[in-house]
Amino acid sequence: MKKAIxxxxxxxxxxACADAPGDVVSxxxxxxxxxxxxxxxxxxxxxxxxxxxxxxxxxxxxxxxAADAAAAERIKGRKYDNLKFADTxxxxxxxxPELGVYAAAKRTDLSDNAEAVxxxxxxxxxxxxxxxxxxxxxxxxxxxxxxxGVKLTVADSSLFIQNLSAExxxxxxxxxxxxxxxxxxxxAFADSPLAFESGEDTVKSLADMNAGFIDGLAALGFEYRPFxxxxxxxxxRGTKNTVVMTYSSCFKGIPVFNLAYxxxxxxxxxxxxxxxxxxAAVFDAPGRLCSLLLTSTYEETEKLSxxxxxxxxxxxxxxxxxxxxxxxxxxxxxxxxTYLPVFPEDAPEGDNSRVTMTPxxxxxxxxxxxxxxxxxxxxxxxxxxxxxx
Numbered sequence: 001m002k003k004a005i006x007x008x009x010x011x012x013x014x015x016a017c018a019d020a021p022g023d024v025v026s027x028x029x030x031x032x033x034x035x036x037x038x039x040x041x042x043x044x045x046x047x048x049x050x051x052x053x054x055x056x057x058x059x060x061x062x063x064x065x066a067a068d069a070a071a072a073e074r075i076k077g078r079k080y081d082n083l084k085f086a087d088t089x090x091x092x093x094x095x096x097p098e099l100g101v102y103a104a105a106k107r108t109d110l111s112d113n114a115e116a117v118x119x120x121x122x123x124x125x126x127x128x129x130x131x132x133x134x135x136x137x138x139x140x141x142x143x144x145x146x147x148x149g150v151k152l153t154v155a156d157s158s159l160f161i162q163n164l165s166a167e168x169x170x171x172x173x174x175x176x177x178x179x180x181x182x183x184x185x186x187x188a189f190a191d192s193p194l195a196f197e198s199g200e201d202t203v204k205s206l207a208d209m210n211a212g213f214i215d216g217l218a219a220l221g222f223e224y225r226p227f228x229x230x231x232x233x234x235x236x237r238g239t240k241n242t243v244v245m246t247y248s249s250c251f252k253g254i255p256v257f258n259l260a261y262x263x264x265x266x267x268x269x270x271x272x273x274x275x276x277x278x279x280a281a282v283f284d285a286p287g288r289l290c291s292l293l294l295t296s297t298y299e300e301t302e303k304l305s306x307x308x309x310x311x312x313x314x315x316x317x318x319x320x321x322x323x324x325x326x327x328x329x330x331x332x333x334x335x336x337x338t339y340l341p342v343f344p345e346d347a348p349e350g351d352n353s354r355v356t357m358t359p360x361x362x363x364x365x366x367x368x369x370x371x372x373x374x375x376x377x378x379x380x381x382x383x384x385x386x387x388x389x
Contacts, residue, residue: 058309061099064337068093071313075335080321084331088188091313093337098252099379100306102357104298104341108156111142113220117159118145118152120216157296163289173244173282175370177232180241182367184334185226194231195241201286203229206245209289210281214247222297223250224279228367242290244369247279248338249297251357256298257338257376280369298341298355307359310379316361320375323384330365338362340376 068091076085110117114133119126122145131145145152146164153160183189183203190204207226214224229245248255258278284290311319313335324330341355359379366373376385 057311057315059312060309061096061307064093064095068313072335074314075317078318082325082328082330083317083321084329086331086333088184088186089332089334090184090186090188091335093313093335094253096252096254096337096359099254099310099359101304101359102251102300103302103304104251104355104357105301106157106353107222107296107299110159110222110296111154111156114143114145114154116220117154117217118143120220121150121152121161121213122147123212159294161289161292163291172234172237172239173232173242173369174234176236177234177368177370179368179371180231180233182228182230184228184367185245186334189229194229194243196231196243196283196285197240199286201243201283205287206243206281206283209283209287210245210292213292217294222294223253224248224294224297225250225255227255228369230368232369243283245281245283246367246369247281247294249279249295251298251339252300254359255336255338256357257340257360257362298357301354304356307380310359311361311377311382313361315382316377316379317363319377319382320363320384324375324386333364333367336362336364337379338376340378 071091072089075091076089115128115131118128118131126145127147130147131143133143134141140155141153142156143154145154149164151162151164153162180195181192183192183194185203185207190202192203193200194203194206206229210226214226217224224247227246227248229243231241231243233240233242248258250256279294281292282290317332317335338360339357340360341352341357343352343355347354361377361379363375363377364372365375372387374387376387377383378385
């Protein structure tokens with residue numbers, strides 16, 4: 001299934017979620033696996049790390065540090081037959097004293113904050129008279145603000161910003177696009193150049209364009225973080241070097257993985273994957289935002305259990321290395337502590353309004369939008385789920 005994400009307000013705001021590419025699969029339950037990979041790893045099992053040394057299996061969430069350079073260097077220093085690590089490989093795990101398993105619901109009050117959202121984007125120069133609220137209760141678009149050549153559309157659980165310049169109309173990106181460059185949005189890549197048809201700009205410069213708005217949303221309780229940036233070209237559509245910057249929403253300060261699965265028995269994922277969110281900014285020229293889509297964040301409805309200890313980042317990579325022993329030449333870019341949203345068994349198709357948040361380690365191999373390549377390691381059990389493009 002080939003999917004294109006069309007950067008148009010009407011198409012994006014009215015869809016709560018979209019199907020992920022049909023060739024995204026999980027390897028965690030033994031489909032198409034060799035006998036050597038049939039087992040599910042558990043952090044309760046102690047095995048030496050590659051190279052013979054023992055790793056710390058479990059740590060307290062209070063021990064986690066943002067951008068744990070020491071853990072990254074330890075991990076890169078070990079030898080794996082099937083895993084390599086980028087020179088810039090990083091471990092990203094902010095302190096998380098509230099880490100646990102939570103029932104959560106998608107927030108639906110973005111539209112209640114429409115004026116504050118508009119002020120976060122347009123600043124003190126906002127002309128409040130240009131903010132028009134819908135009078136129709138069933139209208140999914142609750143408020144629209146057009147100012148300075150920009151249109152801001154706010155729904156209950158999403159917002160969309162569009163540059164009204166005619167040349168930006170109909171910009172798309174898809175998993176057929178060719179990646180010219182792909183970078184993480186981190187200090188290590190701050191000065192990395194991203195190519196456009198009309199020139200180039202840096203990762204940091206493009207991220208900074210939306211930083212004030214992202215900070216303003218965080219002040220309202222909607223937290224997002226830029227994750228990756230890619231310059232993409234498409235021969236089929238005749239577009240060259242459109243830059244897409246993806247964002248992660250956050251739950252209790254931890255990024256949320258944007259794929260979720262439905263569980264049928266409380267443990268094993270089936271193969272009905274859906275995009276929980278598609279948060280992305282699209283730039284069509286240096287210093288020029290084409291569009292920005294953000295879907296609402298989740299909030300806690302019930303704490304189901306506390307994670308008093310989780311597997312260490314070292315052990316998470318070790319478990320992934322053993323589980324993925326049949327794969328060669330995988331180069332890991334980064335390891336992040338994340339929340340995996342799991343749909344309830346009775347969730348209607350396409351309904352991402354209620355989920356269970358489970359802490360996981362996310363080992364990233366490829367960050368190209370819609371072709372992301374990951375291993376997810378359950379932070380409590382060590383279960384490995386593999387997503388391949």
